[in-house]
Amino acid sequence: IDVHGPDAGAFLDRVYINTFSNLAVGKARYGLMLREDGLVYDDGTTSRLAEDHYFLTTTTAKAGPVMQHLEFCRQVLFPQFDVQLTSVSDQWAQFSVAGPKTRDLLGEIVDPAEDLSNEGFPFMGARQVALRGGIRARLFRISFSGEMAFEISVPARYGDALVRNLMIAGKQFGATPYGTEALGVMRIEKGHVAGPELNGTTTAADLGLGKMMSTKKDFVGRVMAGREALVAPDRQVVVGIKPTDRARRLRSGAHVIPKGEIPGSANDQGYVTSVCFSPTLDQWIGLALVERGRERIGEIVRAHDPLRSEDYDVELCNPVFYDPDGGRQRG
Structure with missing residues (x-):
């Protein structure tokens, strides 16, 4: 979901329990949003691509409901904010490249002028890069699997070509596709919560994420999250x-x-x-x-x-x- 406008950061501060208005351009941050009753609704990463432009991801199952929730917040709860929301799920083809040889593989795809080193592109970095041949792509250094990982995003019409070239370039490094079963194993090894834990009955504290709840701002679900039964x-x-x-x-x-x-x-x-x-x-x-x-x-x-x-x-x-x-x- 693209979030545009001069009040984009302030709007995200209201829908996430943690703060996004102070996120630096070129950085990504994990975020958690609550329902109005104080229970966890969804999580994902949000990247700041420009001062007035954020790129927000959701869990797969909640893509539609979260878009509806954000539009409700924008139109009904916080109409004072100058912000626009656009679903761009069909606009981008995005692939995760994970494992210890990720940088080597991406080096075969990304323009050599781009700095992919740990210093030049640290963990939770997010920015536009040029691919070999001149196509512009978005690159996010985020990991759900717990390994060294990047997610690379290109306009949807280039998606098939990109994944084929990733496999060709990755042959020398032993690249192989991995599915949700493998990803599930790796996320459990790292203690990453997913749908079975975000089951509509858990709070941020239940998930071990209570310290993310800002005490310096208001956000959807903040008051109700403090109910006696939810902090027992x-x-x-x-x-x-x-x-x-x-x-x-x-x-x-x-x-x-x-x-x-x-x-x-x-x-x-x-x-x-x-x-x-x-x-x-x-x-x-x-x-x-x-x-x-x-x-x-x-x-x-x-x-x-x-x-x-x-x-x-x-x-x-x-x-x-x-x-x-x-x-x-x-x-």
């Missing part, structure tokens, strides 16, 4: 989870029950939201929403799955399983 200390929050038996398969939907307790609604303390087998860690891992989960890191609990008649021990752990300092995506 026993809320279910996102934690990592892994079977104590490394050979054991972890399944999404299993209920978290205190060890030694009889499974039932009285003892249900949460559930497993996302799982995968991690080739990096050579075991099943997952994310879960668990009561007071962050206080209980290291605790052994039971995963109870009545649908599959399974019951086994799991450990609550830090949701960032791999590269916790983020060195791979910032290097």
Whole structure:
């Protein structure tokens, strides 16, 4: 979604919990927006391409609803702002290029005059670049997979040609297409929340993103997010989870029950939201929403799955399983 106008930054400050009016031109920032009831609505990255021009991305499933939400905010809640919104999903073809040899591959596509070094194009950078042959493209150094990654965007009519040339240029580097299953594994390894955690019942704090909530401005959902039930200390929050038996398969939907307790609604303390087998860690891992989960890191609990008649021990752990300092995506 393109956000244009002299009040574009001020408008985004009202719809996101964090601040975008102070984002430097040529930079991107992760953003989180709430519903009016204070629960998380959507997340994504927003890049500032010019003083009065931002480029906003949404989750795939919420592209349409977020556009409607933003238009409602623009027309009804904040009509005083001079800002225009345009859906440009069909205008751009955008591809993620991820992995340790990303710069080498992009160097074969992007004009040699462009500086793609860590100093010249740092993490969360965003700007227009020239491709070999003169076509202008947008390049964003953002990563959902936790690896070194860029996203490259060209006008839609060049999309087919770009992806074919990326594969040709990438052959020498072992480039291969990767799908949502692989991406899902990598995001769980990094503790990145997605649809199963942004399920319409979670707050920013539940997701570990409470510190993003600005205390210096107003935004949609700010007041309602402070309701007693939404800040209660026993809320279910996102934690990592892994079977104590490394050979054991972890399944999404299993209920978290205190060890030694009889499974039932009285003892249900949460559930497993996302799982995968991690080739990096050579075991099943997952994310879960668990009561007071962050206080209980290291605790052994039971995963109870009545649908599959399974019951086994799991450990609550830090949701960032791999590269916790983020060195791979910032290097």
